[in-house]
Every structure is written in structure tokens, then in C-alpha cells.
Amino acid sequence: xxxxxxxxxxxxxxxxxxxxxxxxxxxxxxxxxxxxxxxxxxxxxxxxxxxxxxxxxxxxxxxxxxxxxxxxxxxxxxxxxxxxxxxxxxxxxxxxxxxxxxxxxxxxxxxxxxxxxxxxxxxxxxxxxxxxxxxxxxxxxxxxxxxxxxxxxxxxxxxxxxxxxxxxxxxxxxxxxxxxxxxxxxxxxxxxxxxxxxxxxxxxxxxxxxxxxxxxxxxxxxxxxxxxxxxxxxxxxxxxxxxxxxxxxxxxxxxxxxxxxxxxxxxxxxxxxxxxxxxxxxxxxxxxxxxxxxxxxxxxxxxxxxxxxxxxxxxxxxxxxxxxxxxxxxxxxxxxxxxxxxxxxxxxxxxxxxxxxxxxxxxxxxxxxxxxxxxxxxxxxxxxxxxxxxxxxxxxxxxxxxxxxxxxxxxxxxxxxxxxxxxxxxxxxxxxxxxxxxxxxxxxxxxxxxxxxxxxxxxxxxxxxxxxxxxxxxxxxxxxxxxxxxxxxxxxxxxxxxxx
Numbered sequence: 001x002x003x004x005x006x007x008x009x010x011x012x013x014x015x016x017x018x019x020x021x022x023x024x025x026x027x028x029x030x031x032x033x034x035x036x037x038x039x040x041x042x043x044x045x046x047x048x049x050x051x052x053x054x055x056x057x058x059x060x061x062x063x064x065x066x067x068x069x070x071x072x073x074x075x076x077x078x079x080x081x082x083x084x085x086x087x088x089x090x091x092x093x094x095x096x097x098x099x100x101x102x103x104x105x106x107x108x109x110x111x112x113x114x115x116x117x118x119x120x121x122x123x124x125x126x127x128x129x130x131x132x133x134x135x136x137x138x139x140x141x142x143x144x145x146x147x148x149x150x151x152x153x154x155x156x157x158x159x160x161x162x163x164x165x166x167x168x169x170x171x172x173x174x175x176x177x178x179x180x181x182x183x184x185x186x187x188x189x190x191x192x193x194x195x196x197x198x199x200x201x202x203x204x205x206x207x208x209x210x211x212x213x214x215x216x217x218x219x220x221x222x223x224x225x226x227x228x229x230x231x232x233x234x235x236x237x238x239x240x241x242x243x244x245x246x247x248x249x250x251x252x253x254x255x256x257x258x259x260x261x262x263x264x265x266x267x268x269x270x271x272x273x274x275x276x277x278x279x280x281x282x283x284x285x286x287x288x289x290x291x292x293x294x295x296x297x298x299x300x301x302x303x304x305x306x307x308x309x310x311x312x313x314x315x316x317x318x319x320x321x322x323x324x325x326x327x328x329x330x331x332x333x334x335x336x337x338x339x340x341x342x343x344x345x346x347x348x349x350x351x352x353x354x355x356x357x358x359x360x361x362x363x364x365x366x367x368x369x370x371x372x373x374x375x376x377x378x379x380x381x382x383x384x385x386x387x388x389x390x391x392x393x394x395x396x397x398x399x400x401x402x403x404x405x406x407x408x409x410x411x412x413x414x415x416x417x418x419x420x421x422x423x424x425x426x427x428x429x430x431x432x433x434x435x436x437x438x439x440x441x442x443x444x445x446x447x448x449x450x451x452x453x454x455x456x457x458x459x460x461x462x463x464x465x466x467x468x469x470x471x472x473x474x475x476x477x478x479x480x481x482x483x484x485x486x487x488x489x490x491x492x493x494x495x496x497x498x499x500x
Contacts (some may be wrong), residue, residue, distance in 0.1 A: 048147070052151055149173045152170065161213065315340075315342065316485055339484060350391075412445045
């Protein structure tokens with residue numbers, strides 16, 4: 001019985017192994033695309049650089065090999081000939097006659113080839129690679145000789161019973177006598193530059209830059225390496241380019257074309273520290289390529305990207321001038337930067353707004369409060385406002401930070417803030433307007449409403465103050481809620497009256 005069971009297991013293993021082998025074999029491609037956009041250039045008297053673009057299908061094969069999808073090797077093979085001579089046909093490193101590139105054949109393992117973001121790769125060809133009798137002092141005679149190059153891929157499965165697959169040849173690249181050379185004289189700028197703030201393992205900030213590569217740059221990069229460098233400044237300081245040449249500025253790794261990069265100005269010794277809360281950091285990016293002859297070709301700069309956050313994403317036309325002025329005066333908290341200002345403001349957001357108002361008006365920084373009576377928030381700005389006496393909770397242990405705030409609550413908080421900021425001010429309500437809906441104003445808020453309306457910081461409409469929603473219909477409609485733009489306008493008016 002045991003023997004029979006073992007036999008069944010062996011059959012199962014063999015069958016299952018066969019399925020796996022067939023499955024692995026089935027992942028191998030049956031044909032290869034050829035290398036594209038082949039180009040050749042001189043890099044000095046004794047060195048040429050051969051450049052080509054790898055099709056996406058070839059990049060996928062490289063990735064599949066690296067991921068262990070199948071057991072094979074993918075190589076590139078470079079054939080060459082001089083003048084009207086015969087082609088020197090490249091052989092792979094697996095060939096018995098392989099002695100290295102110095103015997104005049106050029107090949108390489110594709111997974112070891114560095115490619116850029118547009119799948120462009122290149123290899124160098126030294127004169128003594130082509131003829132073992134030459135040495136490092138030999139040179140190409142590009143005035144009297146013409147050199148031809150072509151490239152193809154070779155996929156070699158490691159299983160002996162499987163055949164190797166060659167791609168078709170690329171087009172032929174020619175350099176030397178009577179060869180037509182491509183010249184790049186102009187580069188377009190990077191487009192749509194954006195900057196983001198990242199944190200390293202030590203929680204220190206650095207910057208992530210992303211941009212769009214124009215199609216013209218993609219085409220130019222097929223002929224010559226096109227890469228980027230980064231210009232940088234802090235606030236109203238000088239651009240790095242005003243004191244440093246382009247080749248001394250932060251740039252692309254290995255001169256590869258890419259649409260993104262990171263910059264840590266501290267690591268590059270551009271600044272001593274990065275303080276996002278205190279400074280605005282500006283960036284712009286340019287492309288550069290270096291033709292074999294002549295000066296480098298440098299593109300115009302991209303748009304300028306900065307860490308400055310837009311004051312708002314949307315606002316009413318009447319509110320935009322006051323929001324812009326409030327932003328210039330540093331009155332908008334970070335939580336509201338870039339927000340839709342037409343939306344109702346929450347208790348949390350208004351507490352943050354009043355802390356900003358206090359600090360900008362008095363020139364004092366509010367210290368964090370260590371004790372927290374609230375179970376529903378840990379926001380330090382709320383605790384600062386509470387510690388100053390500007391706001392209270394909705395109960396002894398709750399603040400309800402996400403609740404919207406009505407007009408009488410706003411009036412009361414701003415009134416308390418003024419009394420704390422400028423305790424010697426006149427707090428009389430004599431001459432304050434009378435509202436037809438005063439009966440709806442809470443007794444604890446009436447004096448604050450009167451005072452703020454007297455200052456014309458918070459105004460009524462059609463004889464009403466609209467302190468809070470009273471009826472169920474008013475509650476359902478959001479009656480008497482304060483929008484973010486209204487709250488910012490009130491904060492600005494307070495600042496203009498007491499902070500200047």
C-alpha cells in the first residue's frame with residue numbers, strides 16, 4: 001500500500017513539474033523587436049558612443065528575467081565595419097571564441113545596461129576594441145574613414161533544448177567621412193514643474209520635483225543625452241544660478257533623462273537647514289545636452305515652483321481682495337491654505353484663525369498648552385485658543401471641533417480675542433446698531449455682538465444680525481453659519497483696526 005501511495009505521489013510530482021516547465025517555457029517570447037533610433041557620436045579622438053532606444057517589449061523581457069519569470073539571458077550585439085569592408089559580426093559572451101570586447105566584437109548583458117526614463121541606452125566603443133593591435137593612444141580618423149554600426153538583441157534560454165532568438169538588426173548608424181551628423185541647437189524647457197515636501201528617516205524635510213518632458217526633448221535625447229539641472233533659492237534671496245555655473249548645480253544622476261528628482265538642500269550644502277514654516281523655497285529646472293563639438297545647449301527654465309501654498313482654491317469675488325490681503329499679513333492658518341473659502345468654517349478652523357490673529361496682532365508666539373480638558377481633540381491650536389481664553393468647549397470635556405460655527409459665536413470669540421490682545425481698548429457698546437432679531441441673540445453673546453457690530457467688523461443685513469439658526473427650517477438650511485471667507489474677512493478687519 002505504501003509503495004502504491006509513493007508511486008502516485010511520484011506521478012503527481014512529475015505531472016505537476018511538467019506543467020510548471022511548460023508554463024515557464026510558454027512565457028518565453030517567440031520573436032524580438034529590433035533596437036530603435038540608433039545614433040553614433042564622437043566622444044573624443046579614441047572613443048565613440050553608440051546610442052539606441054529599447055522597445056517596451058525588450059524592457060519587459062529584462063524585467064521578467066530579473067524577476068525570475070524564466071531562465072534566460074538577453075544581450076545586445078553590435079556589428080561594425082570600416083569604409084566598404086565586410087561586417088564584423090558580433091558574437092555573445094556565451095560563444096566559445098569570446099575573448100572580451102578587445103577582440104573586435106561588442107556585446108553586453110541587457111539587465112546590466114543603464115537605461116533612462118525613455119528606454120534609451122548606450123555603450124562606448126574604444127579604438128583598440130576594434131583592433132587588438134591598437135593601444136590606448138590610437139585614434140579614429142573621422143576625416144578619412146567611415147564607420148558603420150548596427151545592433152540586434154539575442155535571447156538565449158538556459159535550457160539546452162531551446163533555441164536562441166535573434167532580433168532583426170537596427171538601422172545602420174554612420175560616422176566619419178561623408179556621414180551626415182545630427183546637430184542639436186535648441187532645447188525646449190521642462191513643463192509643468194511641481195514641488196512636494198517629503199520627510200527623510202530623521203523626519204527632516206526635503207523636496208520632490210516632478211515635471212513633464214516635451215516630445216521634442218524625447219526626440220533630441222535619441223541623438224544626444226539630454227538631462228536636467230535644478231536652480232534653487234530661498235525667499236527673496238539669489239538664485240543658485242546667479243553664483244554657480246550650470247554644471248555645478250544639482251542635476252541628473254549619470255546624465256540620464258528623467259521627469260523627476262529629489263533635492264535636499266542641506267545635503268548639497270545650499271542651506272544650513274530647511275524650515276518650511278518660516279521660508280518659501282523656489283525651484284526651476286532646465287535641460288542641457290553637450291554636443292561633441294561646440295558649447296553645451298541649455299534650454300530655457302521651466303515655470304517656477306515653490307512651497308508657497310495658494311491662499312484658496314475658490315472664493316467669492318467680493319472676498320478675494322480681503323483674503324489676498326489676509327494672506328499677505330500671515331493671517332490664514334495652514335489648515336485653510338488652498339481651501340474652498342465659500343464653505344462654512346468649523347469651530348476648529350476658527351480657533352486656528354484666532355490664534356493666527358493673536359500672534360500677528362501682538363507679535364507674540366502662543367506657547368503650547370500641556371493640559372487638555374477635551375476628549376475629542378488634540379489640536380494644539382485649539383488648546384492655544386482655549387488657554388488664551390478666546391474659546392471655550394461645548395462642554396467641560398468636549399470641543400466638537402468639526403461643528404460649524406454661527407455668527408454670534410464668531411462675534412464672541414473675536415470680541416474675547418480683542419480684549420486679550422488690546423486690554424486697554426474702549427469696549428463700550430454705546431452707539432452700536434439695534435437689530436430686529438436681537439431676541440434671538442444669546443444673553444452671553446449680546447454684548448460681544450453689539451461691540452463687534454459697532455466696530456463694523458461683523459455687519460448685519462436688512463436690520464438683522466442673524467445670530468444663529470432658531471427654527472428647524474433655519475437649522476436645515478445652514479442659516480447663520482459663517483463661511484471661511486467671511487471669517488477671514490472679519491479677522492483681517494480686526495487686524496487692520498488693532499494690529500497696525
